[in-house]
Amino acid sequence: xxxxxxxWSSRLGVILAVAGSAVGLGNFLRFPGLAAQYGSGAFMIAYxxxxxxxxxxxxxxxxxxxxxxxxxxxHSSPGIxxxxxxxxxxKYIGVLGVIIPVIVYTYYVYIEAWVLAYSCxxxxxxxxxxxxxxxxxxxxxxFVGANADRAAFSASNNQAxxxxxxxxxxxxxxxYRGLVKGIEFFCKYAxxxxxxxxxIVLVRVLTLGTPDPAKPEQNVLxxxxxxxxxxxxxxxxxxxxxxxxxxWEDREVLVDAKSIEAKKIEIATKPGCRLHTKTVSEQLxxxxxxxxxxxxxxxxxxxxxxxIITYASYLRNxxxxxxxxxxxxxxxxxxxxxxxxxxxxxxxxxxxxxxxxVGQGTFGLGFKVLPLVFSKMPLPxxxxxxxxxxxxxxxxxxxxxxxxxxxxxxEEGLGIGRKQSVALLGLITAIGCAFVVYxxxxxxxxxxxxxxxxxxxxxxxxxxxxxxxxWIMGIERGWEEAHRGAxxxxxxxxxxxxxxxxxxxxxxxxxxxxxxxxxxxNPATGEFKPTTYVTDLVGPNASRVARFxxxxxxxxxxxxxxxxxxAGKRWDKASKGRALSSPATTPPQTTSS
Amino acid sequence: xxxxxxIIMLLSVGGVTVLFVWCLYRVLACTPDVGxxxxxxxxxxxxxxxx
Numbered sequence: 001x002x003x004x005x006x007x008w009s010s011r012l013g014v015i016l017a018v019a020g021s022a023v024g025l026g027n028f029l030r031f032p033g034l035a036a037q038y039g040s041g042a043f044m045i046a047y048x049x050x051x052x053x054x055x056x057x058x059x060x061x062x063x064x065x066x067x068x069x070x071x072x073x074x075h076s077s078p079g080i081x082x083x084x085x086x087x088x089x090x091k092y093i094g095v096l097g098v099i100i101p102v103i104v105y106t107y108y109v110y111i112e113a114w115v116l117a118y119s120c121x122x123x124x125x126x127x128x129x130x131x132x133x134x135x136x137x138x139x140x141x142x143f144v145g146a147n148a149d150r151a152a153f154s155a156s157n158n159q160a161x162x163x164x165x166x167x168x169x170x171x172x173x174x175x176y177r178g179l180v181k182g183i184e185f186f187c188k189y190a191x192x193x194x195x196x197x198x199x200i201v202l203v204r205v206l207t208l209g210t211p212d213p214a215k216p217e218q219n220v221l222x223x224x225x226x227x228x229x230x231x232x233x234x235x236x237x238x239x240x241x242x243x244x245x246x247x248w249e250d251r252e253v254l255v256d257a258k259s260i261e262a263k264k265i266e267i268a269t270k271p272g273c274r275l276h277t278k279t280v281s282e283q284l285x286x287x288x289x290x291x292x293x294x295x296x297x298x299x300x301x302x303x304x305x306x307x308i309i310t311y312a313s314y315l316r317n318x319x320x321x322x323x324x325x326x327x328x329x330x331x332x333x334x335x336x337x338x339x340x341x342x343x344x345x346x347x348x349x350x351x352x353x354x355x356x357x358v359g360q361g362t363f364g365l366g367f368k369v370l371p372l373v374f375s376k377m378p379l380p381x382x383x384x385x386x387x388x389x390x391x392x393x394x395x396x397x398x399x400x401x402x403x404x405x406x407x408x409x410x411e412e413g414l415g416i417g418r419k420q421s422v423a424l425l426g427l428i429t430a431i432g433c434a435f436v437v438y439x440x441x442x443x444x445x446x447x448x449x450x451x452x453x454x455x456x457x458x459x460x461x462x463x464x465x466x467x468x469x470x471w472i473m474g475i476e477r478g479w480e481e482a483h484r485g486a487x488x489x490x491x492x493x494x495x496x497x498x499x500x501x502x503x504x505x506x507x508x509x510x511x512x513x514x515x516x517x518x519x520x521x522n523p524a525t526g527e528f529k530p531t532t533y534v535t536d537l538v539g540p541n542a543s544r545v546a547r548f549x550x551x552x553x554x555x556x557x558x559x560x561x562x563x564x565x566x567a568g569k570r571w572d573k574a575s576k577g578r579a580l581s582s583p584a585t586t587p588p589q590t591t592s593s
Numbered sequence: 594x595x596x597x598x599x600i601i602m603l604l605s606v607g608g609v610t611v612l613f614v615w616c617l618y619r620v621l622a623c624t625p626d627v628g629x630x631x632x633x634x635x636x637x638x639x640x641x642x643x644x
Contacts, residue, residue, distance in 0.1 A: 015620060041597065044605050225594035228602040327616035334613035338606045487619065 006075075006179040008314050013184035015324050018311055019331035020187040020397030022302045023194065025111065027336040028391060029366040031300065032227060032344040034292050036357055037253060041230025042283030046293035051333070054294060054509075057494060057502045058303040058462055059329050061469035063321040064482040066312025075313040076409035077306040078564045082571055084468060091571075095564045096461045097306025098409045101402035102425070103453040103556055104305070106432030107446040108402065109171065112395040113163040114144060114367060115388050120163075122384030127371050133352070140367040145440030149545070152437050161437065168433070170396065175403045176422045179314060183400055190393045191331075197390035198339040204383055205347045211376070217258045218353050223346030226256060226357060230280050233260050238272040239525070247524045248276065259354045287512055287523065294509045299454075301332055302398075304462030310405040318485030326488065335394075343387075344370065351376045363443075366391070403429075409560075413567030428559075435552055439545045444536075448549040451517075451533050459510045466506060470499040 008014040035043045069080030077097025081090040121127040129135045143160055145152030152160050174182040210219040233254045238246035251273075254260045260275065267273040283289050302308065312321060344365060348356035351373045360369055374384035403425060410421035439445035469478045475495050482490065515521045520529040536546035 011620065040601050040605075044601055048605075048608075221594045224602065225598050228605075229595050229598035230601055231595075231597075323616065323619055327613075327620050330609065330613040330616045333609040337609045338613075341602075341606065 006314055007316065009180045009184060011319070011324065013180070013188060014311060014315065015327050015331070016187040016191045017183050017397075017401065018308060018324075018328035020191050021305075021307045021311070021401030022300060022328065022332040022398075023191070023335045023394050024300075024398040025115070025362065025366065025391060025395055026296070026300050027332065027394065028198075028340040028344055029362045031296055031336050031340050033357070033360055033362065033365055034296055035341065036227050036345045038286075038289045038292060039230050039232040039278060039280065039283050040228045041280040042286075042289050043293055045280070045284060046290045047297060050290075050294040050297040050505075051329075053497055053501050053505050055297040055301045055303065056326065056329055057498045058466050058506075059301055059308065059325045060322060060482055060490065060494075061478065061498060062303055062308040062465050063312045063325040064478060065465065065469060065473075066309035067315045067317075067319065067321055068481055069309070070313030070315060071317050074412060075310060076412055077309055077405055078409055078567060079412055079571065080309055080313060082568065084473070088568060091564045091568045092561060093464060095409075095560050096457055096464070097309060098405050099556055099560050100304075100453055100457050100461060101306050101404075102406045102429060102560075103432060103449055103553065105399055105402040105406075106429050107436045107449050108395070109167055109399050109429075109433060110144075110160075110164055110436055110446065112392065112399055113160060113167045114140075115391040115395055116167055117143070117159060117163040118367070118371060119385050119388035119392055122371075122374065122381050122388060125381060127384060128375055128380065129371075131372070131376070133356075133368060133372050136372050137368045139371075140363075144367075144443065145437065146443055147441070149439050149441045152440050164433070164437065167396065167399075168430070171399050171403060172422060172426050174400055175407060176418065178418065179404070183404065186400065187397050190397050194390050194393040194397075195335065195339070197386050197393070198335065198343065201383060201387050201390065202339060202343050204377070205343050205350070208347075208350050208377070211350060215353070217256055218350050220346065220350060222256055223349040224342070226349040226354065227341060227345040232278050232283075234276055234278060235263055235267065236274050236276050238274075240272075241525065246272075248274065249524065254354060256349070256354050288516065291509060291512045291516060294505070295455075295513070298462065298509075299458070300336055301329060302401075304458045304460075304465060305402075306405045306461065307401045309465070310408055311401070313408075320485050320487045322482060322486040322490055323488040347373050409563070409567070413563055413570065415570060428556075432552070432556070435549075439548065441545070444543060444545040445549045448533070448536065448546045449553065452550065452553060455513070459506070459513065463503065463506050463510065466498065466502045470503060475499045 008017075035047075065080065065084060069075070069083055072083045074080045074083055076094070078091040078094035081094025081097075084090060085093065118127065127136075127139075129139055141147050142151070142157055145157070145160065151157060174186050176182065177185070205223075206220060208220055210216055212218060234250045235252040235254065236248040237251050239249050240246050252263075254263055254275075264275060267275065298304070308325075315321065345357050348360075348365065348369050352369065356369050356373065357365070370387065371384065374380050374387060377383050406425045406428075407418070407421050410416060410424055411418065414421075416424070436445045436449070469475075473481070475498060478498070479490075479495060517531055518534060520531045520534075521527075522529065533546075535541050536543040537550060
């Protein structure tokens, strides 16, 4: 038996690793789409408000609790909560911080394989599919197997699986090399490379001018306007309710003068339709704007994932957490707002006009629209490769971070070495990943996992963290703990924010999320129409795959719950005669790999 | 691109860029940790770890 104790080798290393875990596909694909959809004026107000009262405070709390647990010999979320709560139930609460990253990894790595494949395809010219977006949609659908279950496994269409095996192996190679030689080493090179590639692509997009003289309105300035202009024009349709004035429901968002003019003529002959300009103040009264902005901040920063708490546990007692946490957060914001906000939507608008950005989700923008956009640029192979390779770097630094909480838990919970824990986690995640790839029709398994684990569980974990910090540990003690070794004082107002505002804001946002995205509440009519996430599970239109997925999630929960029980017994035994609250606690012994 | 659009873009992009550069400056220039020589203050003993 040999004691294994890992530590970060440098401060910049941990900052880049945390920033790497946060910067992902959402920075370049999800954020710009949301800002354009809701009108940047209102969206950015809600976005920065959420950053100040939700993102940064929870981030500081998670860094602080992670370092606190690490000083007491624990590096996994169950171990850290075991020592924080000092009750057997603690390890079961903390196990959420392992389940979330492990399950999210099982589908995230598949998406990571797509972006690597697309970057390679641009280099080889395989993505030169012409000028029709339908061709790109068809290519992506067949490539990921969204046309039928098991389609990705067919002999004629197995490229996605090959790329999946490559990225899976890469992830486990780096995670096997350990915290310093694997994660820290990789992020030290990957993060600067990502920022550099993004700057090159950004310069290219901003110097495109007006690529098609026949369409002078599709230029860089209008492209930026489609992203940043605060007011949005929407096509609305009247919904008649007997005995009440009609309710105007949004049908389509228009972003440029030409499409507005065309739509004016079209709807002039359509009764019950109108064009409506939404002002900033009107948008701010829309709860969906606040929900979208808070959700973006929340998922983008990766708070509540169980990653920051694990990474911070490898800090030393007097290592700063305040400035480090803020730096990692600001790196994520820089990539999201200053790079993602200036590249994706303007590029799509310049080549495709409003049709390229309106109503596109993350996958629509990333894998259907942008490949066409880059193929229309001069030197498509170079800039297409650059863009998708930077997405790959963003994705792999995130997926690597999703493995470490699981590795740390298996090592310290079961007392096994790195080799064994890597092998075991590899097997677990391979099973989950095979499930996602097998049930690929309409990406139902992926979508169901993302909703219940990547969203609902995440809200739960973040709520637990901020409530623990502000109320159970106590804000005064938490404050003191955060400032141990800090190189920056947190403004005093954040005491109030972290104790009252952040938990309340989080609970309200979670409530709104359930109301809109689960129960399908329509505030205009007051009607409830359960969303597909509910109807997929119960009722006459239930989806077999969605139900299987929920069963798989339950199996993961039970499995890790059992491991937490085994780990708890081990920790109880190891802590007999010692006070767990003491930083001098010897970490549980692990066998050398 | 309207004037208000320009203002929102410059404030948003400028704000996060300034914050990021300032944080990086504080981390890299003010507290170099590469090749740092440890002094008496850096030695951690169990009594200094007690709450």
